[in-house]
Amino acid sequence: MVEFTQEKVSVQDLVPGMYVARLDRPWIGTPFPIQGFHIKGLDEIRALGGYCRYVYVDVLKSRVEATPAAKRKPPRPGRDEPRVRVNLRVNESSYPRTRGIRQEISTAGNLHRDMAAAVDSVMRQIASGRPANLPATRKVANRMVDSILRNPDASLWIARVRDKDTHTYGHCVRSSVWAITFGRHLGLRRERLENLAIGVLLSEVGYTRLPTEILTRKEALTAEEHEIMKKHVDYGVEILRGVREINEDILWTVRTHHERYNGSGFPKGLRGNQIPLLGKIAGIVDFYDTVTAPRHDEETLSPVAAMARLHDMRDEEFQAELVEEFIQAIGIYPSGTLVELSTGEVGVITEQNPDRRLRPRIVLILDREKRPVKKVTEIDLLNYTQDADGQPVDIQKGLPDGAYGIDLTLFRRNLLSRLLGRGHSLFRH
Numbered sequence: 001m002v003e004f005t006q007e008k009v010s011v012q013d014l015v016p017g018m019y020v021a022r023l024d025r026p027w028i029g030t031p032f033p034i035q036g037f038h039i040k041g042l043d044e045i046r047a048l049g050g051y052c053r054y055v056y057v058d059v060l061k062s063r064v065e066a067t068p069a070a071k072r073k074p075p076r077p078g079r080d081e082p083r084v085r086v087n088l089r090v091n092e093s094s095y096p097r098t099r100g101i102r103q104e105i106s107t108a109g110n111l112h113r114d115m116a117a118a119v120d121s122v123m124r125q126i127a128s129g130r131p132a133n134l135p136a137t138r139k140v141a142n143r144m145v146d147s148i149l150r151n152p153d154a155s156l157w158i159a160r161v162r163d164k165d166t167h168t169y170g171h172c173v174r175s176s177v178w179a180i181t182f183g184r185h186l187g188l189r190r191e192r193l194e195n196l197a198i199g200v201l202l203s204e205v206g207y208t209r210l211p212t213e214i215l216t217r218k219e220a221l222t223a224e225e226h227e228i229m230k231k232h233v234d235y236g237v238e239i240l241r242g243v244r245e246i247n248e249d250i251l252w253t254v255r256t257h258h259e260r261y262n263g264s265g266f267p268k269g270l271r272g273n274q275i276p277l278l279g280k281i282a283g284i285v286d287f288y289d290t291v292t293a294p295r296h297d298e299e300t301l302s303p304v305a306a307m308a309r310l311h312d313m314r315d316e317e318f319q320a321e322l323v324e325e326f327i328q329a330i331g332i333y334p335s336g337t338l339v340e341l342s343t344g345e346v347g348v349i350t351e352q353n354p355d356r357r358l359r360p361r362i363v364l365i366l367d368r369e370k371r372p373v374k375k376v377t378e379i380d381l382l383n384y385t386q387d388a389d390g391q392p393v394d395i396q397k398g399l400p401d402g403a404y405g406i407d408l409t410l411f412r413r414n415l416l417s418r419l420l421g422r423g424h425s426l427f428r429h
Contacts, residue, residue, distance in 0.1 A: 006058050009056070014045045018064060021058040111143055115144060141176070195250050196253060199254050342391070342393055346399070349362055
């Protein structure tokens with residue numbers, strides 16, 4: 001069982017030595033480090049007061065006693081049920097990175113294709129009435145877990161290299177990558193990571209029983225069609241129930257990935273902790289991938305906008321603590337994201353700095369005048385903090401794919417070739 005060790009504390013009750021793990025607003029737009037920090041003095045408390053009314057203090061990481069229970073703000077009506085508890089001490093120490101992105105990205109790319117092929121094969125087998133080859137699916141999912149445990153950035157990068165309509169079930173594959181990365185961050189046991197990966201990967205197996213005209217419809221569904229679409233969850237559970245390779249963890253992930261924390265989901269309208277942890281994770285990653293990589297002509301949200309949307313939905317559709325940890329796990333600007341710097345330059349994030357997620361490595365594409373750069377250059381914002389004029393260099397904003405006319409899918413593929421060694425390395429040694 002993973003466990004939360006955070007207490008909600010009013011800014012006025014903070015004292016030096018407490019460890020601030022979360023804010024009451026997104027980290028973006030504040031000067032505070034996204035990975036959390038120990039309060040050093042009254043100046044930091046005053047600075048926090050300029051942005052927040054309350055923060056979340058990690059009682060285990062704090063060097064002083066946390067706020068006593070008598071001072072805690074009482075829970076809001078309807079929100080006082082026991083929470084899933086997550087031990088934040090295990091974020092990076094449970095699964096340390098053992099490979100760099102250059103060493104892992106080739107493996108991750110092959111696994112992404114293998115997972116897509118495995119899911120497509122399972123769907124075809126089920127649709128034709130044949131028994132599904134689930135051992136093969138489990139094997140490739142387990143290999144993906146291994147890869148993400150070694151270095152999550154490689155798989156996150158591959159997940160952002162998306163060709164439209166290449167794989168019918170690409171959404172499940174990408175969502176599985178987000179889910180494993182999130183579970184790794186939470187420190188889930190290896191067995192649960194595997195169950196989570198398979199559950200998310202097979203979450204849409206029920207679509208094989210839906211009418212083709214609904215699945216291929218690009219226009220908005222009618223209310224009646226939407227109700228039919230919802231049945232894919234029950235169909236999926238029915239298909240997978242009794243299959244030897246499917247355990248209860250996997251089955252409940254499929255059963256609850258569309259349930260919502262406030263009871264607004266389907267098919268059962270479960271709420272709060274009626275939804276198991278893996279189901280809550282599956283719901284968050286399903287939403288994130290749906291809005292950042294829509295299947296048809298819906299509006300595509302940038303990763304930043306998607307995280308902001310999730311943050312607005314905390315303690316409504318999704319549990320607040322898990323939303324905050326998902327933002328920590330994936331980052332506001334995940335690998336493969338197009339960003340604009342304070343200098344006006346535009347680039348793509350190649351790799352995170354785990355301890356400073358707002359200071360990643362970036363390959364520059366456009367110069368300050370938005371012209372293509374003459375030479376592809378990678379900068380590390382952890383070290384590149386000022387430009388030639390002495391001005392601070394920061395990420396100004398995230399950009400959606402296609403901004404400034406950039407064909408980001410093609411660029412990512414070209415850059416991927418460089419990372420795989422088909423050309424000069426983009427990384428400094």
